[in-house]
Amino acid sequence: MNMQVKALTFDTGGTILDWHSGVCSAFQKVGARHDMSLDWHAVTNDYRRLAMKGIVGQVQPAFNMDDVHRTALDEVLVQHGLQQFDAAERWQIFHAWHQLAAWPDFPAALARIRQKLPAISFTMLPLSLVLDVSRKNDLDWDAVISCEMIGIYKPNPQAYLRAAQWLGMEPSEILMVACHNFDLNAARACGFKTAFVRRPFEWGPEGPPDPKPHPDCDIVVDGFDELAKLVGI
Amino acid sequence: MNMQVKALTFDTGGTILDWHSGVCSAFQKVGARHDMSLDWHAVTNDYRRLAMKGIVGQVQPAFNMDDVHRTALDEVLVQHGLQQFDAAERWQIFHAWHQLAAWPDFPAALARIRQKLPAISFTMLPLSLVLDVSRKNDLDWDAVISCEMIGIYKPNPQAYLRAAQWLGMEPSEILMVACHNFDLNAARACGFKTAFVRRPFEWGPEGPPDPKPHPDCDIVVDGFDELAKLVGI
Known part of the structure; x- marks a missing residue:
């Protein structure tokens, strides 16, 4: 990458x-x-x-x-x-x-990605929820940054800037990964790089409300295998 | 345990x-x-x-x-x-x-402890520092709760209570592990269980300033192998 x-x-x-x-x-x-x-x-x-x-x-x-x-x-x-x-x-x-179960392509991809770079859960979900599902799905993160801990929720720009500050990095040094344009667009506006991962079944048979990646995304992938391959390069 | x-x-x-x-x-x-x-x-x-x-x-x-x-x-x-x-x-x-290097008895003990229970770094150090040293020492935590994220530093009771809140647990359901009485005493006053781990070389040849565990500690161990064994029971 x-x-x-x-x-x-x-x-x-x-x-x-x-x-x-x-x-x-x-x-x-x-x-x-x-x-x-x-x-x-x-x-x-x-x-x-x-x-x-x-x-x-x-x-x-x-x-x-x-x-x-x-x-x-x-x-x-x-x-x-x-x-x-x-x-x-x-x-x-x-x-x-x-x-909740993780999408089947994620656990192995996370382990591969972490061989190369730190991977952080950055979420509106509570820390305790991420802990529970991460143990259930054998997900080892480098850190979990919940908006609960920041006190400001995505897509407020302060949430992204605080996450970058805690990571000790410039926003441009961080790749925000999501299947939602609203999250990626807000991250991009703060200077983050962005990767759109298609999750066509997120909303069940109905399909996601906003499935088409914004053209300004740095990366668009169909799944986490593909993302892990890109990160490994 | x-x-x-x-x-x-x-x-x-x-x-x-x-x-x-x-x-x-x-x-x-x-x-x-x-x-x-x-x-x-x-x-x-x-x-x-x-x-x-x-x-x-x-x-x-x-x-x-x-x-x-x-x-x-x-x-x-x-x-x-x-x-x-x-x-x-x-x-x-x-x-x-x-x-920094981790104490040699910790990485293997952490992996063993996590087979049984979640293990969280709860520290005054910045998140980015814990990320760096954890990757260097192959430490996978369930989460890192830095006082930087809470905005209130140990041994202020609000730091411990906020950590418990984020973990979705009562303080009495959490075992605070440290080699420092000031940290354990404050945690205990908030209702945490406490484990004192002796680190006689923490201050180099000079020896630690407060090496004798407070008698109210629930557990006193000489090292992390011993702690991992207790947690495994």
Whole structure:
């Protein structure tokens, strides 16, 4: 990779973690107990949209994304007439976030990338969630920088600048990796290099809302094998 | 280990990293270029004392421990009549902090401990320094929580409580590991379990200033092999 970057920062929810399958499966299991067969894909995506709305761009919030996941779950259940889900069932769905699977091409790629450069999870998800899913998926990061720790959430530029400061690097020395243009565009505006990784199944059968990489991305890859190969060069 | 802890947090400078040897060696090398033979052990320890004085207990400082290491170096050179060290030589000594070796018993113990429980570097050192030394020593942490990220430095209780909050755990579910009573005592006052690991060579031939573990420590061990065995039970 001829970009002279010194580290890679990875968006984690969506880019690394398959939230749609994990959360949808939890909805399905609870729904089955109530003999329901809704479009759980749609419920899951409505839930995700509500959660993102609750956290994106927040500055010094009194809550983290776990709190948002709890609140947004209650809201989406009302929207879809599912108020009968009890506290234990709601916890089961909420807890699915802490048990998400990584996309299958990521764990081996992470290990390869780290032979060359530091790899950092840089995420709106809480630190404790990243710890849980990283242990579950055998992901060893060089560090986890959660926006919870910064107190300012992506895509606020201060979040990216603070992450670069903590890494002791210029933004131009960092490659931000994500499957979301909103994240990469904000990182690029702060001076980061950017890599778009296609995750066509992030939103399940519906497909992602913004799948076409912005033309200013430095790298566009179909998956993490391809990214690991580029980093190895 | 019958303490029902869910994670271990490790003081890093001194407990994990042999700062005395690394920094003393840098002083010696630069001194040799000037044909000097001072007591570099004493210079190194004076430097460490100045740096600790500059960072311990800080709340929202406008600097991190890298900055303190730079400033304290200039001060200790004046104290010892070493003003002739030029900028490149000062950088060489400063940079030794980012290249420290871990105590030899730690890397294997960390890998063993992580098979059982999450292990977190919880340190006054900057994130970028922990990243550098962790890569150098093949240390994979579950996370690095630097007081730089919290904005409040040990032994201020808010630092420990914030670390526990970010880990999503009660303080009583966390084992704080250190070779320093001041750190363990503060953690214990916040409800953490505490493990004292003896590091008799932390201050070089001079020996550590406070080597006797406080009687309220839950665990006292001579080294990390012993700690890893206890955690494995």
